[in-house]
Amino acid sequence: MAKGSLVSGSIWDEYSSVVVNRMNNPQHQGHITEEEAEAMNASLIVADFGAESCGDAVRLYWAVENDSEKIVGSKFKSFGCGTAIASSDIMTELCMNKTVDEAVKITNIDVEKAMRDTPDVPAVPPQKMHCSVMAYDVIKKAAATYKGVDMNSFETEHIICECARVTQDTLVDVIKINDLKTIEEIADFTKAGAFCKSCIKPGGHEAKDIYLSDILKDTREEMERERLTALANATPDEKADFASMGLVQKIRAVDAVVEEYVRPMLIMDGGDMEVIDIKENEEFYDIHIKYLGACSTCSTGSTGTLFAIESTLKQNLDDNIRVMPI
Template sequence: MKENDKKEYSSKILERIDEPKNLGLITKEKAKEFNLKLLSSDYESNAGDSIRLYWAVDKQSNIIMDAKFQSFGSGIIIALNDMMTELCIGKTVEKASKITKTDVEFALRDRPEIPAMNIQELYDKTLNFVVIKKVALSYTEVDVSSFDDDYLVCECARVNLGDIKSAIKQFDLKTIEDIGQITKAGIFCKSCQKEGGLEEKEIYLTDILEYTRKEIDEQKQKEQERSQIDFESLSKEEKLKLIDEVLDEDVRPMLVMDGGNMEILDLVESKPHYDLYIRYLGACSGCSSGSMGTLYAIESILQDKVFVDLRVLPI
């Protein structure tokens, strides 16, 4: 920057051109360490400058505890983005989303009555406030469960939501790249990978991955808790409740898909076994597999997740 050009800017701007205070990134690991929710979003202007904004947000108060940015642009753009990012810190997500160019320029003044830079230049320069709106909108978690499993997530590869969730669970996928290798979703135009791509989507692979990994972790936690339960020490009502929970999670959805269901009639202690009497409902009633393959599957699941000597007897 030429010496004459430097005189047109406040000393605060010049300091941030040389040494931005908030340039960098916030990792998921760092945010998790402090129990904060990490948000990020990208924006690229027609002028060619781009920015990625990171917020680490307290989940209870909605306050932005830390903010960082990565940017490609001129020195003045870096300085403006640096102050824009700093003004987000300590504000709620709602208040930060209302920050304006005027707020940024005023914060960069050396004296309140003297503008930090030429006002016309301020409005000519591309200050990416769109990215603030985008990252603020992403704060509300996407309810993946509200989308039908047939919902087409990746139009390029024609991959639906159900197939992606199944792949994550079956192959224990942990990254967007893993999903692409197995399902081909997100490997072409990449719009469905995360917010900020070529096309805006209702739901992204990042949302699905986060939601499904959370489901997997919660299921593992439940199974761990169940494994520590002494089944025989439970009351009959507690035993039936535990069995019913496992049936709801692992058996009934399978039966409902085929137009059937089942109900528990009784649980009878018959040392060293416990006999669970059930009745098939709907399409399962009278089905030949009800006394063969389906029965074996139900019994195996309950023996694995509830009690090893549990027998299932259909009536």
């Protein structure tokens, strides 16, 4: 059956011809018996794995050669949709003639790419990407059974996007390095969130402990804190950036310096302060503040305390800063 042959312009157009052919004519469906494995001088491994999100399941049979740990026989049975059959068939084929250690390195992306007609066109619709994940997971289950370990021992990092097998650490690094600001940019760089989309935010077909939206928000906030801390510790040459900031950035930069250097001093005497506004007045930056607590009635608020606040902000941000209590 050729791609799109059932209904022109229908959902079938989103499936590669490889997938459609393997749905209808799987090459490796079946089972391996103990006797067959023994005839190959191999140990029989049988592993089952199911996908909670859709109810599909797959059983993988391996005949692992005793002397070499090479997979000399590989079969599957699938209890699920056509895409699950196709991805399981390809997965089973990819395992052949690999050692167990080599097979466990096969990812769901490897399975999906092996089902493509052309390298740059996905083999299945995004919502069916989880089928290749199931195929990948049953490999881990079989390897864990053979080695006598927990299948989770093969995962050393927290996977956020199961479809693209992207870890939380990778996402944080990519967001920081490339200054990513949107989920779409993350998908472009990592493919996370580009398939079934369950990892983007709550409400998808599979619940997550943490979502891409959470990671993006937390990482952007962390980047801003790091930027403000760096700014607060900047040299005079580096501080020249204050002049090019927008109003919101200037207020955040001032807040960062106040939080690190000024507020602890005020709190010790029962006081505090908040930044109300920043206004440019020719070459000056007039920072309007409001004293709180004991500072609001302290006589030094217009002398010594004011001088200390202004000097600290000048030293850390810009020499043209003036502080104006209101």
